[in-house]
Each structure stands twice: as structure tokens, then as C-alpha cells.
Amino acid sequence: MNVRLAHGLDAAPRSTPVPAVVALGANLGERAETLAAAVDELRRLTLTSDVRVSHPIETVAVTLDGEDEDAPRYLNAVAVLQTRLSPAELLASLHRIEARHGRVRRERWGDRTLDLDLIAYGDEMIDRDDLVVPHPRAHEREFVLAPWVQIDPDAEIPGRGRVADLLAGLRGSDR
Structure with missing residues (x-):
């Protein structure tokens, strides 16, 4: 992968806003209420504005072994926002929410009360131990692509292509 580190990755706030994409998911507890509360917190983030959120969709849990029909089902949504926070500070803010x-990080891809993933940060391509953007599996996750295309039909994943085309490919359609 060609890696272009974001300008000011860990630095002070940017002078102009950058579009960012955040995937939200929950499969434990009051899922809809948790997602709504997380969206409210995204809207209150410092240096962040214009938070638009898809309608939630319900999906089967994906584990290290693949789809698990027996696990609690997820509610997933995608938020598109404008932020002047650096990528690292935005990610830290998501972890605090x-x-x-x-959210307890015990098991990779385990059940969770809330999962917030930074999917894209402008057209930046970041590959560090603590942050990879675009998210390395977003292009193969219908639960990310379907809600994302709902609110931004022209969206693209840097280095991967149009979200609508990626979604069509996953669904096996010719759209």
C-alpha cells in the first residue's frame, strides 16, 4: 500500500474541516438507544460539525470465524461528519465515547455495547500500528457500505473505489 501520512496526524487541530466517516454498531443492551446516544455525542464533539447519520440496519454478527447466526444481532449505522480534529484525536474521541x-475490549470481534470505527478521514491513507485509514475491511462489509451509501451515494473509499460499486459487488449485482 502506498502510505501517505495525514498532515498533522497527532498535531493541533486543522485549519479547515475534513470529512470523516464513522461506522457505529451495537449488539448488546439497548442497541437503538446506545446508537442514538453515541450520535448525540458525535454531534457534541469539539471542532466537529455537520454530522449526518444513516438509518440503522440490523445485521448478523461477524466473528473471527465468519457470520454467527446464534450471536446477538447488530444494529449498524454510518455517520458522515466534518471535523478539524486530527485523525488520532478523532479516534481517541471515538474510544472515549x-x-x-x-465498551470493554476483551475479545477481538466479540459482542459489544458499542463499536465506533473510523472508516475514512478525507482522502488520507494512514497505516500505523494504532490507526489504519481507510479501515482495512470497510470495502468488504455490507454493514458499513449499505448505510454509508444511504447518506452519501457518491462516496468513495480512497484506494478502493465508489462505495455504491463496492456494495453492488458484494451483493453480486450489476448496478
């Missing part, structure tokens, strides 16, 4: 909603 998760923690306030009881």
Missing part, C-alpha cells in the same frame, strides 16, 4: 457506553 465507546468507554462511556460500557
